[in-house]
Amino acid sequence: MLEPILLSLKVAIAAVVVVFFVGLAIARTMAREEFPGKNVVESLIILPMVLPPTVLGYGLLILLGKRGPIGSFLLETFDVQLVFTWWAAVIASAVVSFPLMYQSAKAAFAGVDISLEQAARTLGAKELRIFLTITLPLAWPGILAGLVLSFARALGEFGATLMVAGNIPGKTQTIPLAIYFAVESGDTDAARNLVLVITLLSFATVFWLNWWSRKKLQVWKKGDSSHVEREHS
Amino acid sequence: MLNVNIHKRLPGISIDVDFSVTEGILVIFGPSGAGKSTILNCISGLQLPDKGTISLKGKVFYSAAEKIAIPARNRHIGYVFQDYALFPHLTVKDNVMYGIPSRCKAGGGFRMTVLDVLEMLKITRLQDRYPCQLSGGEKQRVALARALMVEPDLLLLDEPLSALDHGNRKALQGELLELQRIWQIPFLIVTHSRKEMAVLADEVLFLEKGRQATFSPAA
Numbered sequence: 001m002l003e004p005i006l007l008s009l010k011v012a013i014a015a016v017v018v019v020f021f022v023g024l025a026i027a028r029t030m031a032r033e034e035f036p037g038k039n040v041v042e043s044l045i046i047l048p049m050v051l052p053p054t055v056l057g058y059g060l061l062i063l064l065g066k067r068g069p070i071g072s073f074l075l076e077t078f079d080v081q082l083v084f085t086w087w088a089a090v091i092a093s094a095v096v097s098f099p100l101m102y103q104s105a106k107a108a109f110a111g112v113d114i115s116l117e118q119a120a121r122t123l124g125a126k127e128l129r130i131f132l133t134i135t136l137p138l139a140w141p142g143i144l145a146g147l148v149l150s151f152a153r154a155l156g157e158f159g160a161t162l163m164v165a166g167n168i169p170g171k172t173q174t175i176p177l178a179i180y181f182a183v184e185s186g187d188t189d190a191a192r193n194l195v196l197v198i199t200l201l202s203f204a205t206v207f208w209l210n211w212w213s214r215k216k217l218q219v220w221k222k223g224d225s226s227h228v229e230r231e232h233s
Numbered sequence: 234m235l236n237v238n239i240h241k242r243l244p245g246i247s248i249d250v251d252f253s254v255t256e257g258i259l260v261i262f263g264p265s266g267a268g269k270s271t272i273l274n275c276i277s278g279l280q281l282p283d284k285g286t287i288s289l290k291g292k293v294f295y296s297a298a299e300k301i302a303i304p305a306r307n308r309h310i311g312y313v314f315q316d317y318a319l320f321p322h323l324t325v326k327d328n329v330m331y332g333i334p335s336r337c338k339a340g341g342g343f344r345m346t347v348l349d350v351l352e353m354l355k356i357t358r359l360q361d362r363y364p365c366q367l368s369g370g371e372k373q374r375v376a377l378a379r380a381l382m383v384e385p386d387l388l389l390l391d392e393p394l395s396a397l398d399h400g401n402r403k404a405l406q407g408e409l410l411e412l413q414r415i416w417q418i419p420f421l422i423v424t425h426s427r428k429e430m431a432v433l434a435d436e437v438l439f440l441e442k443g444r445q446a447t448f449s450p451a452a
Contacts, residue, residue, distance in 0.1 A: 115314055115318040116318050116320060116321075118305075118314070119312065121279065121304075122277050122278075122279070122306070122308075122312040122380075123380075124332050124383060125306060125331070125332070134320060137322050
């Protein structure tokens with residue numbers, strides 16, 4: 001019972017790390033740059049969110065399978081096979097949860113006033129410094145929300161994972177898969193326990209996010225205007 | 234000495250100006266939509282003109298013919314934005330220090346310390362506050378301090394007084410004049426108020442629909 005839980009956490013964390021960095025880079029570009037075909041690219045990025053997971057699983061199988069373009073390349077050059085490994089589960093979770101991260105991060109970046117970045121430029125700051133000291137901190141609440149949502153989504157990933165990673169206990173059997181196969185084999189006790197665990201985990205994640213975003217009346221966000229009022233009254 | 238000779242096309246308006254400033258305060262005066270802010274943006278390097286040249290103290294910042302465009306961060310031009318553009322997540326002190334390169338913080342290579350500048354603008358007591366805890370006039374002073382801390386060769390101010398109430402406006406007008414005397418660098422101030430122009434200007438650039446109407450020393 002512990003094995004699928006640990007594996008699920010491991011897969012979800014790995015997927016979210018990938019999604020975080022790739023998501024930030026792409027979201028930042030899409031929020032600030034204009035280029036031909038931007039709408040098409042944007043739609044492609046969002047697509048995994050609306051497609052059935054089985055379609056993604058099928059697509060990943062085609063790409064990563066022994067005869068697929070990526071799969072055959074990896075097999076020939078590095079003698080590595082992704083399908084039906086832990087890594088396939090990570091890739092499936094990452095693909096499925098990517099749009100959540102992307103959308104939150106893009107909205108967060110777009111919400112940062114461009115004139116703040118402009119001001120930093122006139123003060124002599126380089127682009128990387130501006131990103132790290134101005135854009136990222138100001139966009140952080142939205143980015144963190146995206147991070148949490150994509151973690152929760154990665155944790156619950158079932159369809160695509162089953163297709164590309166299979167159901168190998170101890171290797172690729174995450175909580176959702178373990179639940180499905182426990183029910184199928186009539187092991188309702190195991191299924192119930194896992195259901196409780198993943199429900200609690202997901203609830204805690206979402207609850208924390210809600211609590212945190214309500215609490216984020218950090219001084220600079222909502223503003224503690226008491227000083228000003230006191231002075232002017 | 235600042236030399237500006239630029240042409241820029243924007244949707245609905247095209248800007249053509251040719252002027253130079255050696256010292257004192259040049260007021261760029263014109264109705265809204267006349268392209269005043271665009272001129273400041275071009276000088277600071279935040280926007281690129283289509284044609285022309287911009288140079289300051291003999292250094293070419295922009296030249297269409299020579300394909301030169303120095304990025305904003307290397308121009309040493311202070312810019313006080315119309316909405317102040319203070320960094321909301323940083324304290325007043327951190328805002329003011331943002332432009333000081335870290336090597337200078339330790340080395341003390343700058344003429345004035347942060348405290349001097351804060352003191353001069355009467356915002357020392359505000360240094361640990363966040364921008365949202367400041368009044369309009371205080372925000373304006375912080376923005377001024379931040380721009381001056383980097384010891385610019387030129388200061389651009391976009392409608393610096395328009396968001397202030399009457400009392401604050403009068404006070405800041407006086408301070409701007411004094412600051413310019415102390416700092417000894419040219420100020421370029423954009424405004425659409427005749428009163429402000431009359432009080433502040435050593436020279437005036439009248440702008441109408443992107444065209445330079447006249448450029449003459451104020452009477």
